[in-house]
Amino acid sequence: MKDLQLVLAEPCLEQWNDMKQTDDGRYCDRCEKTILDLTDKSDAELLRFFKNKQENVCGRLLSTQLNRKLVQPSSDLRWHWLMPLAMGAAIITPAQAQNLKPLIVNADKMAASAPVSVDSVAKTSVVRDTLNGMVVDNFTGKPLTGVKVRQKHFENVLAITDSTGRFEIGTTNKDIAAPFIFELDGYSAVETSLNDNIIVKLTTVITIRLGGVSTVALDKKPLLVVYAGKDSCTIDVSRMKEIPPEWIEKLEVLKDAKAAVAVYGSKAAYGVIIIEIKEAHAKKFDFSQKN
CATH class of the missing domain: 2.60.40.1120 (Carboxypeptidase-like, regulatory domain)
Known part of the structure; x- marks a missing residue:
């Protein structure tokens, strides 16, 4: 058979x-x-x-x-x-x-x-x-x-x-x-x-192009900034699991390397990802735990 x-x-x-x-x-x-x-x-x-x-x-x-x-x-x-x-x-x-x-x-x-x-x-x-x-x-x-x-x-x-x-x-x-x-x-x-x-x-x-010159992948650890209204903090990528997709109002990538460093310091050398949390969920995120 x-x-x-x-x-x-x-x-x-x-x-x-x-x-x-x-x-x-x-x-x-x-x-x-x-x-x-x-x-x-x-x-x-x-x-x-x-x-x-x-x-x-x-x-x-x-x-x-x-x-x-x-x-x-x-x-x-x-x-x-x-x-x-x-x-x-x-x-x-x-x-x-x-x-x-x-x-x-x-x-x-x-x-x-x-x-x-x-x-x-x-x-x-x-x-x-x-x-x-x-x-x-x-x-x-x-x-x-x-x-x-x-x-x-x-x-x-x-x-x-x-x-x-x-x-x-x-x-x-x-x-x-x-x-x-x-x-x-x-x-x-x-x-x-x-x-x-x-x-x-x-x-x-995520791949970020800084200043139109070099490409930096996530393993280069871009700075993650989370904010809602007047509250804000920087977080490690591991904390992203604390932010469900439905909480996010807007997500932006700061591409200009010089501008990123000028605003956020040397930690922003590999770019900045800015995440805005919706007002309805702002109190659910702990902004006191800064990276």
Whole structure:
């Protein structure tokens, strides 16, 4: 018997719950195809399903059904071929605390692989759930589109945030404690476990150009100044976690090196980031703890 491995290559931005219910599954307006729900299928059932499919098929799968060999009793189907999958529509998602969400995949042509002898059918978990979440900019609180979500130690993308920054993922109880990675160009990657309705905050990799001459990254420690009305203080970057995005009224970067040093002293040699806190939240921040 040859083995079949399902791999997600091109996730889709459509959310499963937003698709139209049909007799056979759900209809995706973006792909203009009916998506079959395969999340309750065993390994043997998946093998039989794809064995009889010669055309592309879009299906919804659990993340635990991906990136591993599907197996069945060696007395069953003696395959001389294997189906590789060109995954073309996946629901994105991070999964933390208890479950990973079903993905939409597109099965394509077949490819051979070395024979494998398997004496027992792999057991699959029946505990399933769908987790939803959102990814936002840590400073502005704005939703981030196109954030890739994958399970740590795996390269395949399991979810991508949509235009509202939201994602969803189907999971089983086997993946409850698995860490997930959130990645977007221009932002520092975040590793975290997941729970339903989680909000993940990504921080931009800030590059400051001083006087139009040199470029200084965050590891050069620009001075951070926080103020609200007449209250102000300088803080270490570690205290940024004390300022939720919704508190921020305005964020400015002082680019002129000479002007920065003239106002804030030598500590501003690598630039100044000025953060204004909204009046409604001013009393919630401790301005007495100066860096």
